[in-house]
Amino acid sequence: MTSKSELASLNCSLARALAMVGDSWSVLILRDAFLGSGRFGEFQRSLGIAKNILADRLERLVCAGLLIRENGPRYALTDKGRELLPALVALAQWGDRFASDGAPPMIFTDAEGRPVDAVALAAAGAPLDPSDLRVAPGPGADARTRAFLLSLSRP
């Protein structure tokens, strides 16, 4: 499998994010924390995973600063963890469309019960079609990233 240090060393924010939350159980633990779970036993019952794996993933998420351990003990999302919500909802919506046979197990709404809109891309406030997305080297690009992006530019 992918080692976390290999991923974290890539010159790519997506890879670095995956180094922190690329493990599927970690994502589902964050899901449960969003939904309101906090105690070890709550995560364990919801996910049905082995206790040693759950303990390991909780510790990793605390080390990565996505969860904090509070008295109780309970695990709670940090701001850094909560900011992952748009990415997770987008992934769940994709799963609704392509992996749930038209019958989503869960429905996301706002506090008034209105369905959450499909997460979509925009630029300067206008909807952005994926085929119009462009990628350019950023201030943190290394030589390899620059060469890679240059190699992809087609006339």
Place this chain on the structure above:
Amino acid sequence: MTSKSELASLNCSLARALAMVGDSWSVLILRDAFLGSGRFGEFQRSLGIAKNILADRLERLVCAGLLIRENGPRYALTDKGRELLPALVALAQWGDRFASDGAPPMIFTDAEGRPVDAVALAAAGAPLDPSDLRVAPGPGADARTRAFLLSLSRP
């Protein structure tokens, strides 16, 4: 590690999505395909992964219907694969904020060079604060999901 069948069997679209793309290399292969890579050697050079792992992940992505193998041979995104873009951009933006020391390696823009907006949640067209997000059982909810969501409802 998480087995794909365990994940796919959970009554959750997020888990089912992760069963298809929860492997970090798979996500980075999709990233490269979005960016324009198509040939085996292009993925291999960009990611620097072992050929046997790359071959395995490409085959899985073809089986899952996210890539198709075209003459050449080249791998190209399907619509199903392309629809993951909002989730991947959201995750990359999170990595920009929390794992790139303020210096993003890559910048996303539209075709005119305007930066892509931060991917955010909305309901009925209005911005949705993550703390106002609610989850309800959907048409595909099983008894366990219903009981779980009920257990989380607080007065």
